[in-house]
Amino acid sequence: MEAVPEDIVIVGAGVAGLATSLGLHRLGIRSLVLESSENLRSAGYCLTTFTNAWKALDALGVGDSIRQQHERLRSGEHEVRCVKRKFLLEALAKELPTGTRRFSSKVVCIEESGFFKLVHLADGTILKTKVLIGCDGVNSVVANWLGFKKAAFAGRLAIRGCAEFEGGHGFEPNFMQFFGKGVRSGAIPVNDNSVYWHVTWTPSSKEEELEQDRAKVKQIVLSKLGKVTEQARALIENYELDGFISLPLRFRHPWELLWGNISKGNVCIAGDALHPVTPDLGQGGCCALEDAVVLARCLGEVLLRKPTEKGEEEKDEHKRIEMGLKKYAKERAWRSTKLISVSYLVGFIQESHGNMMTFLRDNALAGFLSGFLLKMADFDCGKLTIS
CATH class of the missing domain: 3.50.50.60 (FAD/NAD(P)-binding domain)
Known part of the structure; x- marks a missing residue:
């Protein structure tokens, strides 16, 4: 050709x-x-x-x-x-x-x-x-x-999502970030109706094996959140299951x-x-x-x-x-x-x-x-x- x-x-x-x-x-x-x-x-x-x-x-x-x-x-x-x-x-x-x-x-x-x-x-x-x-x-x-x-694999996994609220989300325009043992999570308002959220953590070998089981990944994420506001926890708890895809962080x-x-x-x-x-x-x-x-x-x-x-x-x-x-x-x-x-x-x-x-x-x-x-x-x- x-x-x-x-x-x-x-x-x-x-x-x-x-x-x-x-x-x-x-x-x-x-x-x-x-x-x-x-x-x-x-x-x-x-x-x-x-x-x-x-x-x-x-x-x-x-x-x-x-x-x-x-x-x-x-x-x-x-x-x-x-x-x-x-x-x-x-x-x-x-x-x-x-x-x-x-x-x-x-x-x-x-x-x-x-x-x-x-x-x-x-x-x-x-x-x-x-x-x-x-x-x-x-x-x-x-x-x-x-x-x-x-x-290279950084040894950590991440899950991200963007939640939509028809009547407004009620979050203040602040960058929210929370830490636990081996986990970091956060939520950021995009506009009046959208909020972006993310969770990154260092998985155990067992958790890595469950990477494709979205229901179990969601359980793992919620169990690791630690001290977060009720509003931020509800954001992740109510997010559709299809969005819980864990991805390896690379650098x-x-x-x-x-x-x-x-x-x-x-x-x-x-x-x-x-x-x-x-x-x-x-x-x-x-x-x-x-x-x-x-x-x-x-x-x-x-x-x-x-x-x-x-x-x-x-x-x-x-x-x-x-x-x-x-x-x-x-x-x-x-x-x-x-x-x-x-x-x-x-x-x-x-x-x-x-x-x-x-x-x-x-x-x-x-x-x-x-x-x-x-x-x-x-x-x-x-x-x-x-x-």
Whole structure:
């Protein structure tokens, strides 16, 4: 089959993939986004979006439309909202030109072809692209091609849900978080009618075996909640049984980012493909939006520049693309390493079983942990402006 030419191919129509495509579109650069599923996926229900995410969304031109549908939490100077993932994806996709997304397009193989990459799809289609960007999540095909290992199991499970209330839920606009022995739970209002909830815990070997038995998983979760408000407990108790699917939390070892290739030639990764992370800081999606703005800007700086020599356009462009992706990788490497490391550390402290660590967490480390969170949220990825 003859290869179909595409300037930029983005694998994965999640937060990072759609945001990167939109950032490029704002700069007048076309891309094609491949998604293996039949439509936009909204697994995970909601994202906690902090100030750094809103700066990225404003740079992409969609911040205000998303704000209108999601309540701001009481969080001091920081802008924090719980955003429905499906709404966010639709808001990003709505701004993209027709033909930008291609569904049911699973990547099975990547090949070198001179200055290009050949992207083989499961349906037999072959795409020939100048730039390949992997935004294909924790099990990234592109990250694997770059030499990264499969994301590691963090030893913890998570269950998430979003409860809907027709007459209003009655929760105050606060981030609620509760701790037990080896468990962390929380609830966050999304708007007047929706509340997002989550539970993460370290399972015993027996509990891991019951992963697919939803009734028993629900019993386990309720037995582990510990001291939570009656309102929060009722939220989980009344949630439909079909929603009790426990998922393993995965992360990338931080040293892999320091030693590995975030970019190589005309290929790079972003979002969960770059920094799969435990959810303890609520920053995974926020940093994926940062990635998108920085990556679009770095590519725009090199793709919108004219070739330096006549007759060397293809070679010159490939070199410029490589330099642009290297710049992106350099900007995001330390930020991503810190995100993974701090999230893992915070999760370890918050879900500790030991009496001493529990005492320290509840009495001495609260300010220390919140300081970590605010420091990660106090970041500006910059505008899309090309200098």
